[in-house]
Amino acid sequence: MKRLMVVDDESEICDFLKLFFEDRDFQVTTAFSGLKALEVLDQVKPHVVLLDIHMPGMDGLSALREIKKKLPDCKVIMVTALETRDKIEEAMRLGADNYITKPLSLEYLERDVREKVTLLAKSGKIMNETL
Amino acid sequence: MAFHIKKRKKFLRKALVASTLFALGFLALAVSNFLIQTFLPQASTNAPLLSVLLMALISISTVKPLDKLYAQIFDRYLFKKKSYAHILLMNLADELEVVLDLQELANMVVNTFGEVLQLKTVALLVRASDQEDMEVASAYGWHVSDYRRVRLSRSSPMMALVQASGTHVLVRNQVVQAFSWKEANQLVYDFDLMRASWVIPLFVKSGLSGLLVFSSHKSDRSFDETDFHFFREFGQRISKSIHNAVRVQQLKRLNSELQDSQSQMLQTTKLTAIEQLATGIAHEIHNPLTIISGKAQVLLLQRDKVPLDTRIEEVLKTIVKQTKRAADITRKLLMFSQSSGLSREPLVLSQIIEDTLALVSYQTSLDGIRIVKRLADDVPSFQGNVHELREVFLNLILNAVQALGTEGEIRITLQHVPQDKLIEVRVADTGKGIAPENLDKVFNPFFTTRHSALGLGLFVTKQIIHHYGGSIRAESQAGEGSLFIFRLPLAEIPQAVGSAVPETFSGLI
Numbered sequence: 001m002k003r004l005m006v007v008d009d010e011s012e013i014c015d016f017l018k019l020f021f022e023d024r025d026f027q028v029t030t031a032f033s034g035l036k037a038l039e040v041l042d043q044v045k046p047h048v049v050l051l052d053i054h055m056p057g058m059d060g061l062s063a064l065r066e067i068k069k070k071l072p073d074c075k076v077i078m079v080t081a082l083e084t085r086d087k088i089e090e091a092m093r094l095g096a097d098n099y100i101t102k103p104l105s106l107e108y109l110e111r112d113v114r115e116k117v118t119l120l121a122k123s124g125k126i127m128n129e130t131l
Numbered sequence: 132m133a134f135h136i137k138k139r140k141k142f143l144r145k146a147l148v149a150s151t152l153f154a155l156g157f158l159a160l161a162v163s164n165f166l167i168q169t170f171l172p173q174a175s176t177n178a179p180l181l182s183v184l185l186m187a188l189i190s191i192s193t194v195k196p197l198d199k200l201y202a203q204i205f206d207r208y209l210f211k212k213k214s215y216a217h218i219l220l221m222n223l224a225d226e227l228e229v230v231l232d233l234q235e236l237a238n239m240v241v242n243t244f245g246e247v248l249q250l251k252t253v254a255l256l257v258r259a260s261d262q263e264d265m266e267v268a269s270a271y272g273w274h275v276s277d278y279r280r281v282r283l284s285r286s287s288p289m290m291a292l293v294q295a296s297g298t299h300v301l302v303r304n305q306v307v308q309a310f311s312w313k314e315a316n317q318l319v320y321d322f323d324l325m326r327a328s329w330v331i332p333l334f335v336k337s338g339l340s341g342l343l344v345f346s347s348h349k350s351d352r353s354f355d356e357t358d359f360h361f362f363r364e365f366g367q368r369i370s371k372s373i374h375n376a377v378r379v380q381q382l383k384r385l386n387s388e389l390q391d392s393q394s395q396m397l398q399t400t401k402l403t404a405i406e407q408l409a410t411g412i413a414h415e416i417h418n419p420l421t422i423i424s425g426k427a428q429v430l431l432l433q434r435d436k437v438p439l440d441t442r443i444e445e446v447l448k449t450i451v452k453q454t455k456r457a458a459d460i461t462r463k464l465l466m467f468s469q470s471s472g473l474s475r476e477p478l479v480l481s482q483i484i485e486d487t488l489a490l491v492s493y494q495t496s497l498d499g500i501r502i503v504k505r506l507a508d509d510v511p512s513f514q515g516n517v518h519e520l521r522e523v524f525l526n527l528i529l530n531a532v533q534a535l536g537t538e539g540e541i542r543i544t545l546q547h548v549p550q551d552k553l554i555e556v557r558v559a560d561t562g563k564g565i566a567p568e569n570l571d572k573v574f575n576p577f578f579t580t581r582h583s584a585l586g587l588g589l590f591v592t593k594q595i596i597h598h599y600g601g602s603i604r605a606e607s608q609a610g611e612g613s614l615f616i617f618r619l620p621l622a623e624i625p626q627a628v629g630s631a632v633p634e635t636f637s638g639l640i
Contacts, residue, residue, distance in 0.1 A: 010418050010421075010422065012422040012426075013418070013421055013422055013425065016422070016425045016426050016429050017425070019429055020425075020428075020429045020432070023433065023436075054414055081413055081414045081417035081418060081421075082410060082413045082414060082417070082462075101417075101462075102417040102418065102420065102421040102458070103417060103420045103421040103423075103424040103425065103454050103455060103458050104421055104424070104425055104428075105428075106425065106428040106429065106432055107428075107432070
C-alpha cells in the first residue's frame, strides 16, 4: 500500500484529497498543521507528503525541514497558494521534491505523486510487496 | 552741477596749495632770518633779498608735488572719484541685494560688469553646492560649453593664494601670482601680452564665497588706482548677495532632493501595499477555489466508476475551468506587484502593453469598452525595469478606463521616433476629458476628481517616466476625451566634447 500524508490547515482540502487518493488505492493520513504531521510521522512513515506552505503555527517550510530530518527518503511535494519565488526557492533548497500551486489540478497531482512513488520503488526504498 | 563741483574742487585745491606755500614761505622766512642773524649778522642788509630768494625757490620746487598730493588726498579721502561706470555698478550692487536666484544674479553681475567697464571677459565663480570646488556661475564674453568645464579646487595654488593674501590676484597662464593693487597696476599695461586675468576675491564672514575674474579692456585704457579701489569696494558689496543666493540655491536643491525621495518612497510604499494586498487576496481566494475546483474534479475523475449525467459533467467542467480563471487573475495581480529591486533589462514594450491589457480586459469587456491597439513592430527594446513600466501602462490604462465609465474607446499607440532616438506612447480615450484648469494639475500628487481614488496614479507615472529621462503631457478638449503622450529616450546622448578653454583659464582647470 502506498502511503500518502496530506498536510493542510483547510480541512475541506484534506477531505477531498483523501477521498481522491483513497479511491486510487493510497493509504491517506491527514494532518491540519505541521506539528500534528510531525507527531504522527514516525507511526505513518509516509512515502509522499503533500505539504501546504502557508499554515498557522509551524509553517510548511519548518515542517519540511523536520520531515526531511526524520525521514530522508520521504518525497515532499509543496502545495502553495502563491508562486512567491523566495518561498519556493527556500523549499527547494531545504530538499522539497516538487511544488504545485492552488487551485490544484488533480490529474497532474496524481501523476506527480505516482512518479515519486515509482522513483522510490526503483531505488529500492519501498519493498515491492508494500506497493 | 558736476561742472560746478569740479570748479569748486579745483579752487579749493589751489587755495590749499597757496596757503600751504604761504605757511612754508613764512616758515622759511623765519628760519632764514634766524640763521642770518645767528651766523651772518654782518650781512643783515641783504637779509630781505635772501629771504625772498629762498621763498621763491621753495615755492617753485614744492608747488607741483603739493598740488599732486592734494589731488590724491581729494580723490582718495575727500572727493572719491566716481565715474559713471562706478555709479552704475554700485546701483547694481544695491539691486542685487533683493535677487535670490543665483543664475539671475550671476548673469546680472557679469553682464553689467563686462558691458560697463568694456571688458573682454568676465566670470563669476562660486562655491559649487556641497563640494568645496569653485564653479563658474556665469560668464560674459565666454561660451557656456567652455566655462562649464572650469572647476577650481580648494587645493589649487590660486585658491590658496587668494585665501592667504585676500588681495587682488593676477593669474598668468598657469603661473599664479598675487599682487597688491599697486604692483598689479604696474603690470596692467601689458595685460594682453601676459594673457592674464584679474581675480577679485569675494569674502564673507565665514570665508571665501566667490571670485570675480576678468580680463583686460577692449580699449587700450588701463585701470587706475581708483578703479582698483572701486573693484574692492564692489566686491565687498556683492559678496553677501552672492553668498545668500548660493545658500538659496542649496536650499532649493535640497528641497528637490527631498521631493524626489518622498515620491520614491510613495512609490515603493504603494507597491508594497499592492503586494501585501495581492498576497493576502491570493491566499484567501486560492484556498476556497482549491476546494471548489478540487471537489468538482473528484466527481469528474470518478465518472468511470460513478457515471455522470452529461449536463452535470458540463457544469463540473465549467466549475473547474472558471476557478482556474479566477486564480489566474489573482496570480497576475501578484506578478504585477512583486517588485524585485529596480534592476533594468531590455523590455519589449508591446508585450508589456499586452500583459497590462490582459489584466484589465475583464473589466473593459464587461463595460463595453473597445480597445484599439496600434503597436509598431519596429520599436527597439527599452532598457528599463519591468515593474516600473507595467506600473506606467497600468496607471494610464486604468485612468482611461475610469474616464470612460461604461462605454467608449481606448486607443493605444506605440511608435519609434528614430530621428529623436525615443519611443513614443499615446493613450487616448473618448471619455469626458479633463477641464482646462485641471490639465496641469493631473500629475500632482493626491489630485483626483474621483471620490474613491487616492490621486497617486498619474503622479507616480510621471515620476517613473522622469526617472528614465522621459517626458509626459496630457492634452484634452472638454467633452472630447483626453490624450496622454509620453516619450522615453532610447539611449543616453553622448557627452558633447567642449571646445577649447580660453588660455587664460587653462591654469584653473
